Amino acid sequence: MTSKEQYLKAYDQQLRTDAETPSAIDVTRLGPLRLVTFAGGRGFITYQDLGGTHHIPTLVTTALDHFRAIPEISSVEWKTRGHDNAPGLHEALIAHGFVPEDPESIMIGPLEALAQEVQLPAGVTLRKIEGEADIRAMSAMADAAFGDPASTRMADSLLARLARDDGMELWVAEANGQIVSCGRLEPVPGTDFAGIWGGATLEPYRGRGIYRALTAARARSALSLGKTLVHSDSTEFSRPILERAGLMRVSTTTPYNWSR
Known part of the structure; x- marks a missing residue:
């Protein structure tokens, strides 16, 4: 197999299991589907393989x-992958009120490729955070970076996860005491993988190597935990950075969202 085929096989076998949702508060099986409930009223639907089933509309x-x-559930995400054999899934999701977001690239590669030292701009420092004030400041910065309305939802979710001690790490870059970039590291228990998620950088600080340095710091932390592979769902902002660091685009993923 090519490297791409090997990475994709490892992704399907190791990550598309309960390892995909370490912070779930409930998981219900429905045929090939895993119906996941997260804190904060969020539902999530994923699976390892639909096998080209002819019953996709019924499953949806x-x-x-x-x-x-479940009255508490206000939104549901159905996570699709571009390499799946799922004829009619897009049409069934649209018919049931799901709205597709922009596709993202599934990136996989060796952690060592990301772990190289990167020169930070003057005055910029990196650190891992755990305190509530830092986490709320990080979440507010991420909202601003993505142009989203300020919300406490992400910070509340991250604080709940840290309380469960599931291995997640939160990293930030600061300039003159202000958080300007952030990202999560999620080592996946029982696998070769660590996930790099939640990358966000304020616009004035983009293109200066800060996100790359923050990614390298997370990679070094994952290597210290015995992980060898990294995966990430990347936007078009972060994909080129990860490609230059040696990661490979093995497929795509498109979230479809339903709101009550």
């Missing part, structure tokens, strides 16, 4: 009915 209906019956 039943899965959505499951979440409709």
Whole structure:
């Protein structure tokens, strides 16, 4: 197999299991689907392989009915992958009120490729954070970086995860005491992988190597934990950075979102 095929096989076998949702508060199986409930009223639907089933419309209906019956659930994400054999899934999701977001690239590669030292701009420092004030400041910065309304939802979710001690690490870059970039590291128990997620950098600080340095710091931390591979769902902002560091685009993923 080519490197791409090997990476994709490892991704499907190691990551598309319960390892994908370490912070779930409930997981219900529905045929090949895993119906996941997260804190904060968020539902999530994923699977390892639909096998080209002819019952996809029925699966979509039943899965959505499951979440409709839970009053606390306000939104549901169905996570699709571009390499899956799932004929009719897009049409079934649209018919049930799911709205597709922009596709992202599934990036995989050796952690060592990311772990090289990167020269930071003058006055910029990196650190791992755990305190509530830092986490809320980080989340507010990420909202601003993505142009989203300020919200406490992400900070509340991250604080709940840290309390469960599931291995997640939060890293930030600061300039003159202000958080200007951030990202998560999620070592995946029982696998070769660590995930790099949540990358965000304020616009005035982009293109200066800060995100690359923050990614390298997370990679070194993952290597110290015995992980060898890294994966990430990357936007077009971060994909070129990861490609230059040796990661490979093995497929795409598109979230479809439903709101009550």
